[in-house]
Amino acid sequence: MTVNIGPHHPATHGVLRLIVDLEGEVVRDLKPVMGYVHTGIEKSCEDKSYWKVIPFVERMDYVSYFFQAEAFCGAVERLVELEIPERAKYLRTIFLELNRIHSHLVWLGTTALDLGAISMLWYCFRDRDRVLDLFEMAGGQRMHTRYFQVGGVIEDIPLGFEAKLREFIAEMPTRIEQYQALLDRNEIFLRRTKGVGTVSRERLLELGVTGPLLRAAGEPWDLRKTFDHLAYPELDFKVPVGTVGDCYDRYRVRMAEMVESVRIAEQALDALPEGPHIADDRKYVLPPRSELSTSMESLIHHFKLVTEGYRVGPGEIYYAIESPRGELGCFLLADGSAKPARVHFRDPSFVNLQAFRDMSVGGYVADMIASLGLLDPILGGVDR
Amino acid sequence: MPDAPGLELIRGEIEERHPGAVLDTGFAQERAALVVDPERILDVLRWLRETPGQGYTFLSSVHAADYLPAEPRFGVHYELLNMDRAERLRVKALLADPGEDALPEIDSCVEMYPTAEFQEREAYDFFGIVFRGHPDLRRILLPDDYVGWPQRRDFPIGGEPVTFTYNERDLG
Numbered sequence: 276m277t278v279n280i281g282p283h284h285p286a287t288h289g290v291l292r293l294i295v296d297l298e299g300e301v302v303r304d305l306k307p308v309m310g311y312v313h314t315g316i317e318k319s320c321e322d323k324s325y326w327k328v329i330p331f332v333e334r335m336d337y338v339s340y341f342f343q344a345e346a347f348c349g350a351v352e353r354l355v356e357l358e359i360p361e362r363a364k365y366l367r368t369i370f371l372e373l374n375r376i377h378s379h380l381v382w383l384g385t386t387a388l389d390l391g392a393i394s395m396l397w398y399c400f401r402d403r404d405r406v407l408d409l410f411e412m413a414g415g416q417r418m419h420t421r422y423f424q425v426g427g428v429i430e431d432i433p434l435g436f437e438a439k440l441r442e443f444i445a446e447m448p449t450r451i452e453q454y455q456a457l458l459d460r461n462e463i464f465l466r467r468t469k470g471v472g473t474v475s476r477e478r479l480l481e482l483g484v485t486g487p488l489l490r491a492a493g494e495p496w497d498l499r500k501t502f503d504h505l506a507y508p509e510l511d512f513k514v515p516v517g518t519v520g521d522c523y524d525r526y527r528v529r530m531a532e533m534v535e536s537v538r539i540a541e542q543a544l545d546a547l548p549e550g551p552h553i554a555d556d557r558k559y560v561l562p563p564r565s566e567l568s569t570s571m572e573s574l575i576h577h578f579k580l581v582t583e584g585y586r587v588g589p590g591e592i593y594y595a596i597e598s599p600r601g602e603l604g605c606f607l608l609a610d611g612s613a614k615p616a617r618v619h620f621r622d623p624s625f626v627n628l629q630a631f632r633d634m635s636v637g638g639y640v641a642d643m644i645a646s647l648g649l650l651d652p653i654l655g656g657v658d659r
Numbered sequence: 660m661p662d663a664p665g666l667e668l669i670r671g672e673i674e675e676r677h678p679g680a681v682l683d684t685g686f687a688q689e690r691a692a693l694v695v696d697p698e699r700i701l702d703v704l705r706w707l708r709e710t711p712g713q714g715y716t717f718l719s720s721v722h723a724a725d726y727l728p729a730e731p732r733f734g735v736h737y738e739l740l741n742m743d744r745a746e747r748l749r750v751k752a753l754l755a756d757p758g759e760d761a762l763p764e765i766d767s768c769v770e771m772y773p774t775a776e777f778q779e780r781e782a783y784d785f786f787g788i789v790f791r792g793h794p795d796l797r798r799i800l801l802p803d804d805y806v807g808w809p810q811r812r813d814f815p816i817g818g819e820p821v822t823f824t825y826n827e828r829d830l831g
Contacts (some may be wrong), residue, residue: 602719
């Protein structure tokens, strides 16, 4: 029997359509059909100046928006060989880790909801709201803040941000422990996730899967540790790795990652250096507004940047970072004009979805739903 | 990333094994790229994957780009990763536009790297590049009955009129 789990479905974590061949309750074959939220972001970016691309790409994987902004801004910065100041690196690291916590909270809330633990949704979203308050304090918006710009961050953190972040850092580990106390040894949760959706490490590597899924299967691969970028080389954190690679391991890996993210944010906040929050190079970065009334060059730079935008010389680059779902890569092809010639995102959800078939075939439909939740796809990233 | 001399060494070694496969090397912003003859792409990928000193066993991404107006027009990029040494290498294959309604073709690497399945479908969907030997080459993100290859540079940005309620009957 072929069943269509249509794009409108509360358990598919977005508009994902699954065409499932069932034999009774056992899944024999599975085909994901994507593209229901495809809005042609990559094509639209080709018509926008570089700084206008940032709000576009933020909206691809709409839960981990800072990561897309960092992948794009980082790619441009490497292409034009622009160094960002130390303070900006640490601020970016803090926001990336806060975004990782935010993304994992959304994942935990929605996945636990799928498995029946409805209260988890409310607890996780309560904490998520605290993270969004921090983002709003610094960036002016709760989501898709356009806070990361090429050269650093658009504004320094306001007064009171540090105090509020320290409160969050102090309380979050207790909250995570409370969530673990609810789910870690809960019999229903264990029965739904233990031994479910296991895919071997070799198969995951073949399929190009990265992120918590790969780490749960035992491969300690984390781009924060392997490639030096931002403030990660100076911070001390562990990379949680699972053993079996089933859904329960994926859950434990993500919970441990949240704890590590809190530690990273705390260390980065303690070590936050003084200095400018954005680079000085007026060819790419807007001059401070106070200078516009006194300096003619600043006015000209401001005008050029706001009207045409900065030009990025011919070249191409691929820059990848560790998003909450895996390797998020940005391929940027620049042709020397003020608009990119090609912006392509190697989205982890898109590639990880290839493992879904391996996870579900041979198991029950209910196990398929559990696997999908713990795969953590975000359809905005899948479809772009 | 292999540095510039390392890249030339790799090119030299591939030349010994598969002469004429590597057309060019590029090293910019500390990233190494090999430009490869599209007909020999599988040989080069297999060499990079299986040769004991190389070990590029992970394909991070396979994507395409349109270099119009430069010729050859289409570039298929393979971002390879050696996880043991944490080194990335880009392999580029440049395909010319065959003209008229024919589509550029290149061999699919799905057998070597199963991760390419969805990603090659995406390149086909957006650019019309046919991957020979792909088990299921059909559109992935756009509707199945879509006509045109939207990510090509000569496809207009506002490619099709947006359907609102006031014009949906006219647009069909």
